Amino acid sequence: MKRAGFGILSLLICAITDGSEVAKVPVETFELSNGMKFLAVVRPELATVSAGWVARVGSANERPGITGMSHFFEHMMFKGSRTLGTRNIERDLQIVEEQERLQDQMRAVYREQRERYRLGEIGDPFADDARPPELVELQRRFDALTEEQRELMVKDEYDRIYTAAGASGLNAFTSEDVTVYFLTVPANKLELWFWMESDRLLSPVFREFYSERDVVHEERRLRTESTPTGEFDEVFDAMFWQSHPYSWPVVGWPSDLRSYSLAQAREYFETYYAPGNLTAALVGNFDLEEARALAERYFGRLPAKEPAPDVVTLEMDPRAEKRMVAECDCQPQVELRYHSVPFRHRDSYALEVLAGLLNGRSGRLYKSLVLERGLAADVAASQDSRKYAGAFSLYAEARGGASPEDLERALLEEVRRIVDEPIPERELQKVKNQITASAYRQLSGGFHLLLQLLLYDGLGDWEYLNHWAETTLAVTDSDVKRAAERYLDPEERTVGLYYREREGVKP
């Protein structure tokens, strides 16, 4: 990477660089004839290649009944293929189909169970102790097939091959908008990545579909049900998003997790894991032409398909203030959330600057709520720019006897000040200096850069990486005031008020 030429200016002039050069990443791009896109950043100083790909699919692409499917898929993609994961692919596939027929019968029983639940005859329709005998019998036959399949399986072979090859950081994540798969391999083993990733896209086998569902359920218990505010965060999201599919959690509703079928999963895969819906990225020590040839040879095998459907439901304009009052094992705290704008929207940059003015030890929220007024122990502001819509949040955690309502009032006053009072030039410059510095920090570290490229391209365009700093540095004080006034309308806020559960830390 070529160094930018810095003109070092005196601090009295304020800007920490002359602004003529903002850090940029030289990214090579190419596209295969099937529509799959590649981003490549060559870094000869590294001993590795960090590699990954993003599928432009997340919980926003789901519908009631299959919520959590995108995230579930992320798990299933590690289960192998026709080549990896079994010693006898014919029998393995037969077992998958036989198990699916049993599951179809079980789903029919659960349909009756839901009916009994609606009539008040049973409680949780999925509870173990509510199982009718036929369900127990179906489960027994299912388990027997699992046993047989396990005899043929090469467990977690995908992981083992990578591990033995010195890969590290093998993982994936799912959001409302994207699903990202990544790892780091030694620089001499890039072809292994091409082999393994194209293989699991070309002929995935969703074996262990139903036991993996239990793992996801444990993940939900871990992140949502056993944390102090996890379940209220779900309530709050569902309340905030009125019409948009952002209203359900990425992990999915528990009853949906218990109900998907393999057929639904396959349809999902065919629709959203087509090459035209994928972008791959490589950052590290490799030869660009070689990588291009490997991409063609391996991923060129994926057949092109119809473009994936767009998410058509737009979020309704907010019509009323909404409030949630929660009691939990947590500090009294408040979140104020407003509908704002999605990724790359022209106003998103001013909202980022607004968050910058509010955040930090010398930022407005800390100075006012923590230091001067002693109301809060912790404060934060953030602009969450998703693919289809966005939200701006203000958050504070109480100190001493402050109530969530006190915090709410104090936060609203700080918003008012942004709108009503002039923003000092030096304060704005401070935020911009931080943007200049983070534009450089984001470049160091191959793996971090990889994730950003994939995330940004998944949300819309990787070039955001090279544009955001420049665009944000051009934001003026009046842009910030205008954005605050337009999006942080006090009458359209959604408020989450959290109280510590009334006495009796339960024995």
Next chain:
Amino acid sequence: MNAGWALSVLLSAAPQSIPTRPEELRFDELRFDVPDPARYRHELPNGVAVYVAPDSTFPLISIRIQLRQGSYLEPEHKVGLAGLTGSLLRSGGTERLDPAAFDEEAEFLAAGISAFGGDSRAGANLDCITPVLDQSMDLFFEMLRHPRFDEARLTVEKENVLEAMRQRNDEPGDILAREWDWLLEGEKFYRSRRMTKDHMDAIARGDLVVFHEKYWRPENMVVTVSGDVDPAKILVKLDTYLSNWPGEGAPADWPPPQPTLEPRPGAYHVEKDIPQGTVVLGHSVPRWSDWDNPERAALQIMNHILGGSGFTSRITKRIRSDEGLAYDAGSSLGFDALGPGSFTVSFQSKNDTVALATEIALEEIERIRTEPAGDEEIAIAKASLIETFPRRFESAAQIAGIYAGDAFIGRSHDYWKSWRDQVRAVTADDVLRVARKYLRPDAIVFLVVGKWEEIAPGDANGRASMKDLFGGEVTHLPLRDPLTLKVLP
């Protein structure tokens, strides 16, 4: 870059067809020589070790200072003093600048400046961009040499700490960590004890001033610098900042004291009304000071196979992948140069399958102690440890950090040169021998936070219950008052 890559890769006659299995792929050799530590190590005239790894790829600089001191040096009735000194060092301003002015200047420079006081290590870090290096270093060392420990900020900090204390029983993981430390090392030992409100009330500004004067001194420091710097110039600058340090001082007592408690094996439980039990089980392992001992490589391979390498390892495979009992399940083997380390298995499972997952973990611990590991398992573990090794030295910051870490704990830099050979030499017999020697089923302490009435009976299919484990006995630990840590009525 500084590291010695010899990468004779790619574009060599790559086959044009796609092999049917990944094992058929052939790769060029990736040679890696451990960077020569002598190129990074320097010493200031006052004896402070400085590791400098220049790298001008980006206009970014990191300075990390580690100090051999910590909470083991604080008086027993002022638990938390070391930590408060670290946080107030950063937030309490300097003699010249009041706290708000200091924060304003640091954030205007976009310089990341931080300080912390830990159990057996304190530290301060600076991250900045090249154009403002001089101003940032001035500010950073002004903080270290002439802190103000502003009284009003101390009050704010104490109130914030109090709010953090109130949350001690909110997260199951926090309760688990606290009780686990106490079960292994007792409530009084420096690294397991916790600050109470009484401790905090007893700490006054003067205590911070004295703690800083005595222990935040060059005599205790190891410094690393990485990024866009000229080593000769930066050493001259560091010498200016670190010589003529105010006051008199001597190196802090080192190493920290050792625990005296003998942990009592068995099952322990803390009640919390949540659907999932969070579990840790294991025991301590001896303090590790002989870094030439080849058992270390064998132990790492043993843990890799048992539960340290994700899906490839036995515990994760059985508890998560086979049975779907947990999202996160694995083992860890921590080596510590300053005190006992620990061997632990951790997982979270719905209350009624805690017993089943525990039974599986115990079976696997027993199996690795009694049956030789498979050749393939050992080969995979070795290949993984050897192939990922160069990655530790990939960036300037990592190289400087590794060698400074050696200096901090008093390990020879040569350790890294022979490390891969030590891994290669490990046999299945070695793995079995170290598993027998270091894993002690009789010493296992089991701790779960969750809902006992669901945990105790076990799963609906009757596959395991807590009655079958640890002699069917359990000690129910009471929840503590979050501010006093006294037993709640």
